[in-house]
Amino acid sequence: MFSHIRTIWLTFLHLFKRHVTIQYPEEKIKLRPRWRGRIVLTKDPDGGERCVGCYLCAVACPVDCIALQATEDENGRRYPEFFRINFSRCIFCGYCEDACPTYAIQLIPDFEMAEYNRQNLVFEKEDLLINSQGKYPGYNFYKVAGMNAGVKEKGEGENEDAPVDIHSLMP
């Protein structure tokens, strides 16, 4: 009986406490940079697509909401022919970002994606691709990769030795 009265009193005291409600459309919540929201495809500092169409994100995705088709340009640089994310399925787990070897796919702090039409939640590559480097500025995959894809000659990348002449047997 006493505990009931105490409960009533404590609840009454809540009248004088600050409310925790954030009045959303006028007052926005502060999102941290690592907040997992809308998925984007970033570009490297030169303005080329980072994505190399390795399918690792599609494999990692637990709800299978990512679909893409890889292709190559005339220099042998791989890029996705189409890249489609169905946000009505996406659960914003961030596994695709973890799986991505080239920092191309990233989750950004933005959640305001409500739509009246469900079909509008299927984002194509031109919707996903942003003109920014995202969370990893300065990173350019083809600069550190071994192959020549029109970005740099073989052996001229960062921290890369000149290619070994395999015809010479000298150690």
Next chain:
Amino acid sequence: MNYLFYISSIVAIAATVMVITRHQPVHALLYLVVSFLGVAMIFLSLGAPFVATLEIILYAGAIIVLFIFVVMMLNLGRESAIQERQWMQPKTWIGPSILTAILLGELLVLLTMGGSAPMPQQTVDLKKIPLSLYGEYVIAVELTGFLLMAGIVGAAHIGRHKKKYLHRFLKQEEEAV
């Protein structure tokens, strides 16, 4: 006031007729409630507000609710209404109705023969009721109390859990000890 008396009497009688003729038990009970309300209204128009409110509190408010409660629990559906309809053949009700009609006729004759006495229009003071209950009619009240006590004791006896129902594992354990 006389008009109120006649209106409520007609309502009460009509409701009671409906109680008898309804096939669905819950509907019959609802008409019974209306009948009780009509009777309460009659009491009120005769200057007995205490009895009128008690009629509503006890009969309409508690006893009929219990009736409806039981009917709800029994889950009497359409089948029971059909069965009721089969039981209500003219040969079952025509005899009693003729007899009752004769009585009603006698009553009407008596009512029309006797001169018209004015209806007593005097409100019963609330204090008179307990005084007469615990003064004049104290034995009746006590006897009613005995009767109700017997009913309560009987109900308590029926409702008592004598046996302890144990799960068979626990029973075995108890037997082992």
Next chain:
Amino acid sequence: MQHVWIVLGVLFVLLNIAAGLIWVERRMLAMWQDRLGPNRAGPLGILIVLADTLKLFFKEDWIPPFADKWVFIVAPAVVVGSVLMSFVIIPFTPQIIVSDLNVGILFFLAMSSLGVYSIVLGGWASNNKYSLLGAMRGASQMIAYEVFMGLSLMGVVMLTGSFKLGDIVNAQKDMWFVVKQPLGLILFFIAGIAETHRLPFDIPEAESELVAGYHSEYSGMKFGMFFIGEYLGITLISAVTVAMFFGGWLGWSFLPPWAWFFLKTFVFILFFILLRASLPRPRYDQLMETGWKILLPLALANLMITGAVALLVRG
């Protein structure tokens, strides 16, 4: 003619209070839960009342094909009707009272006992398992709590020697009955919560167990009637508590009598809402056990002691 104006005025005020309580309850509940509550429509969100009412009016008024049509329609009317009838005996001021019956409190008890029918009939007519369970619970709960609701008020009646609410209020000129009858107040208030089946005793509805209990199948304004009936019930219990135990319209003279009455009533309405915000729902059997085994004997003991003391004092 004056009677008609009083009836119309009381009806108008009561229905407005019942509607306004939608907003009051939601705002206050929010405050006690560190939220804001409805604050968009109009100043402080008070137009939510209008929005809610309009919404209820324009919703589909659906009668399920498996329901017992007429009983289904009558049930919501019973709840509002019986509660509004009870307000007949409430003395708002010495002048503003519809009818100061000499069986006042008994009339209130009679009308509140008729209120059970709305639950029972609504639950039964819906022809739905959850509704029926709610109706059964409601019926047994209200019958159980009605018994000592009456008994808890009889202490006050003994001290006054009258069933008239006007006399009872006048008898509190020197001292409110809350001082002489604290147990009676507590018992009456608990019974009142159970009678209006408000939280924490909302066992007939119990959203978490029975969908919405006895009014699961109701929609539109029929549901609205249950809704209004509940708020009117709160107001009624608060008003009766004030009249019986807290001196009704009596108060210092800087406010008119009606203001005192409404102020006191409003405090109790807020207390109802506070109870909703703070206490969890007891189990059905716990509720019945408390009612029959603890509160009823307490009410009887209160009655006996009050009677004995009253006899002693009068000599």
